Amino acid sequence: MNAPGMNAQSDYYYEASARERAQGLLDPGSFTEFMGPQSRCLSPHLAQFNLTGAFDDGIIIGAGLLQGMPVYVAAQEGRFMGGAFGELHGAKLVGLLRAAAAHKITAVLLALDTGGVRLQEANAGEMAISEVLRAIVAARRAGVAVIALVGGRAGAFGGGGIIAASCSRIIVSGHGRISVSGPEVIETNKGVEEFDSKDRGLVWRVTGGRSRALLGGADAYVADRISAFRDAALAQIPNAPPFTLESLQAEQARLSQRLAAYGTCRDATEIWRQAGLEPPAPVADLSEADYAGLSRLPEADHDAR
Amino acid sequence: MGLKSWDRQRRERQARLDAAAPLAQGKIVPTARVSALLRALIRPGDRLCLEGDNQKQADFLADALAALDPAEIHDLHIVQSGVVLQAHLDLFERGLARKLDFSYSGPQSAAIARALDAGKIELGAVHTYIELFARYFMDLTPNVALIAAVQADHEGNLYTGPNTEDTPTIVEATAFKSGIVVAQVNKLVDKLPRVDIPGSMVDFVIEADRPFYVEPLFTRDPAAITEVQILMAMMALKGIYAPYGVRRLNHGIGFPTAAIELILPTYGEALGLRGKIATHFALNPHPTLIPAIESGWVEQVHCFGSEVGMDQYMSARPDIFFLGQDGTLRSNRLMCQTAGLYACDMFIGSTLQIDLAGNSSTFTNGRIAGFGGAPNMGADARGRRHASPAWMQAGQEAAGEAGSLVRGRKLVVQMVETFGEKLVPRFVEELDSVRMARDLKLDLAPVMIYGDDVTHIVTEEGIANLLLCRSTEEREQAIRGVAGFTPIGRGRDRAVVERLRARKVIQRPEDLGISPLDATRQLLAARSVQDLVACSGGLYRPPAKFRNW
Numbered sequence: 001m002n003a004p005g006m007n008a009q010s011d012y013y014y015e016a017s018a019r020e021r022a023q024g025l026l027d028p029g030s031f032t033e034f035m036g037p038q039s040r041c042l043s044p045h046l047a048q049f050n051l052t053g054a055f056d057d058g059i060i061i062g063a064g065l066l067q068g069m070p071v072y073v074a075a076q077e078g079r080f081m082g083g084a085f086g087e088l089h090g091a092k093l094v095g096l097l098r099a100a101a102a103h104k105i106t107a108v109l110l111a112l113d114t115g116g117v118r119l120q121e122a123n124a125g126e127m128a129i130s131e132v133l134r135a136i137v138a139a140r141r142a143g144v145a146v147i148a149l150v151g152g153r154a155g156a157f158g159g160g161g162i163i164a165a166s167c168s169r170i171i172v173s174g175h176g177r178i179s180v181s182g183p184e185v186i187e188t189n190k191g192v193e194e195f196d197s198k199d200r201g202l203v204w205r206v207t208g209g210r211s212r213a214l215l216g217g218a219d220a221y222v223a224d225r226i227s228a229f230r231d232a233a234l235a236q237i238p239n240a241p242p243f244t245l246e247s248l249q250a251e252q253a254r255l256s257q258r259l260a261a262y263g264t265c266r267d268a269t270e271i272w273r274q275a276g277l278e279p280p281a282p283v284a285d286l287s288e289a290d291y292a293g294l295s296r297l298p299e300a301d302h303d304a305r
Numbered sequence: 306m307g308l309k310s311w312d313r314q315r316r317e318r319q320a321r322l323d324a325a326a327p328l329a330q331g332k333i334v335p336t337a338r339v340s341a342l343l344r345a346l347i348r349p350g351d352r353l354c355l356e357g358d359n360q361k362q363a364d365f366l367a368d369a370l371a372a373l374d375p376a377e378i379h380d381l382h383i384v385q386s387g388v389v390l391q392a393h394l395d396l397f398e399r400g401l402a403r404k405l406d407f408s409y410s411g412p413q414s415a416a417i418a419r420a421l422d423a424g425k426i427e428l429g430a431v432h433t434y435i436e437l438f439a440r441y442f443m444d445l446t447p448n449v450a451l452i453a454a455v456q457a458d459h460e461g462n463l464y465t466g467p468n469t470e471d472t473p474t475i476v477e478a479t480a481f482k483s484g485i486v487v488a489q490v491n492k493l494v495d496k497l498p499r500v501d502i503p504g505s506m507v508d509f510v511i512e513a514d515r516p517f518y519v520e521p522l523f524t525r526d527p528a529a530i531t532e533v534q535i536l537m538a539m540m541a542l543k544g545i546y547a548p549y550g551v552r553r554l555n556h557g558i559g560f561p562t563a564a565i566e567l568i569l570p571t572y573g574e575a576l577g578l579r580g581k582i583a584t585h586f587a588l589n590p591h592p593t594l595i596p597a598i599e600s601g602w603v604e605q606v607h608c609f610g611s612e613v614g615m616d617q618y619m620s621a622r623p624d625i626f627f628l629g630q631d632g633t634l635r636s637n638r639l640m641c642q643t644a645g646l647y648a649c650d651m652f653i654g655s656t657l658q659i660d661l662a663g664n665s666s667t668f669t670n671g672r673i674a675g676f677g678g679a680p681n682m683g684a685d686a687r688g689r690r691h692a693s694p695a696w697m698q699a700g701q702e703a704a705g706e707a708g709s710l711v712r713g714r715k716l717v718v719q720m721v722e723t724f725g726e727k728l729v730p731r732f733v734e735e736l737d738s739v740r741m742a743r744d745l746k747l748d749l750a751p752v753m754i755y756g757d758d759v760t761h762i763v764t765e766e767g768i769a770n771l772l773l774c775r776s777t778e779e780r781e782q783a784i785r786g787v788a789g790f791t792p793i794g795r796g797r798d799r800a801v802v803e804r805l806r807a808r809k810v811i812q813r814p815e816d817l818g819i820s821p822l823d824a825t826r827q828l829l830a831a832r833s834v835q836d837l838v839a840c841s842g843g844l845y846r847p848p849a850k851f852r853n854w
Contacts, residue, residue, distance in 0.1 A: 010825075010826075010827050012832065014833075015826055015832055153528075174854050175853060175854065198849065198850050199849050200849050200850060200851070200852040200853060201849055201852050204852065204853065204854050208854065210854075284852070284854045285843070
């Protein structure tokens, strides 16, 4: 059977499972998984809710080579409980980040695909996110580049959005979304007038990859391909900024400026208009090539993060 | 005989028109006078069609009607295909209407069951579309029809646009039997793009305060198609479409048939089937059909209705779709249902529940969802008299050795995953609808497709060809033999099932040369709504809720 595409290894990032992403990002055959499903590390909480667990608790961690360079990789499985952080899920990531710092690994690729905290695990999930944040900071202080990749179904929301923002660099695709409160959460709390979660064009204009990259909420935009994420990671690792007081202050200044300039805007289109960067057509409808030709906000290229 | 008058209905009609005349300028009534207009035209006990189609809704007139005083207007008999708006239910809750004959309820299915149980609705019957349309011309002719169109001119000519749907049928029955036709329109214009309904059949036109609502019912997001559904789609193509050479067909609206549409250009192409199968469709304009159209699989499509976002695409493909000289789609539910009944060799669709005799239903506990068109699509047309290879082959298989005078059979294929949401078995001993009919004391248990019309059942475990079964026991074992790990499936007689498999009554994926490992999403010609947009060259404009970019 030789239909187009049949049996070929798919390169689509959005479509891929977490394990396919981890393997596909690294040099072929170089991925070694830590605490894989055969170790049967199940969430200690889910059974109390009669929920079926996963033997990897929805996150794949391991080591491999990126163009010959030893790196660590973690990939969340967005199709298992929305990629949400539970106690064990978080502990696996914390352990990987600590090991990266201890072994002076050049980079950790963090393929986020998460709605945030796993509600069933409540405080344990919240603590997991805090510990991950602390571990990222410690790893960056030790000189490890932590690269966030966002292009899955669940995006990077809740604590996942905060984790993305604390990484050295963020790479995003058009399907990727980054934010803290999700669209439905905002609508529920503030009303549909504030944010209509069913207006999916609006959701993507505000949180989606194309907008985030144009406004500086992400450092690189890529097409929906595993190979594109890999190439972008290779390009970003040498440029990862150090985690210093100066970089934090620069980031704080940049964000304050942005808030002052665009804080009253209700939609990304208003920001572009104010910045004099009106795109020729709705950004979502541009081809990848036309999108690549757009200019970002002047302050989007920065070395702060 | 001189005492008998023969024009009572006409005089009744004239009296009402006279009462309404002061409200109108010619046929045009100002928006604000809608209540006065309805009060002048409608009398208690009227049989009334408030156009509620599968997609298009006369929602402005529905809201106005539902707000009238039940002391003045009551005991209406509602005869319309779709009961889908809150206002439709309000007619009964508020005591304006009493009796109901309809086809489809969709979102109001639970509310109808509750109203029925509470005695608010006197249910005539739940029909199929063409069955209800047929009764418009027999014993359910409307006295008043309140319809929806896109535009009207000052003569009352109407442009119904791509969603023509039921309008010509409703108007035909009402206007020619001394009934009254009122149209809500989105806009009054001097010149129409085309005339779908001649003004001589329309009594009053009123501009609505908002465009009529259309629900995107036929958009299936390729991103949600599972590998199990793709496996079933592969089996259907290789095990049914190919051997019967099915060219003229109707697809249901479920994900398994969306998967079939999306693997025609990949898997179907690899099997060398282009031009040999799936060339002529009676089908709503499914966005998932775009890749098959673009890659030259589809010769033509006639549509029951339209689909939100597909208009520009269809206008740019006049060789495929039925368009007016103005370039926009003309759909027609009655015509398309008739095409599905008499001119299609196969219906293939998914169902929610199926029993040991192959009967299936989408009426689940506490919900009267209605039938729509599926029972006509999914029934052998006993009046058919033209032969085709697929139809004759099916007839031959059903007749076996016995037949000397063989008639053909329509292929009626049910695709069903053995377990549904929350791991509820789809195969059951007794349909929920049968129990519900007992509880609600309905005369007839609502069955979507009767087992004796079903020719094939496709599950992830295999295909059961019921045409080849020679006894009730064989049918039951053939069904059990593809029912997977459900209690029905585990109740199979293994030896009998293996014998049926040897006779190709049951075919597993491996019997068809299909490896389940090949059933991946990579086979889909479009994996997302965005891919469909790209495939259409940007002509398909998906509604906001289907975007993820």
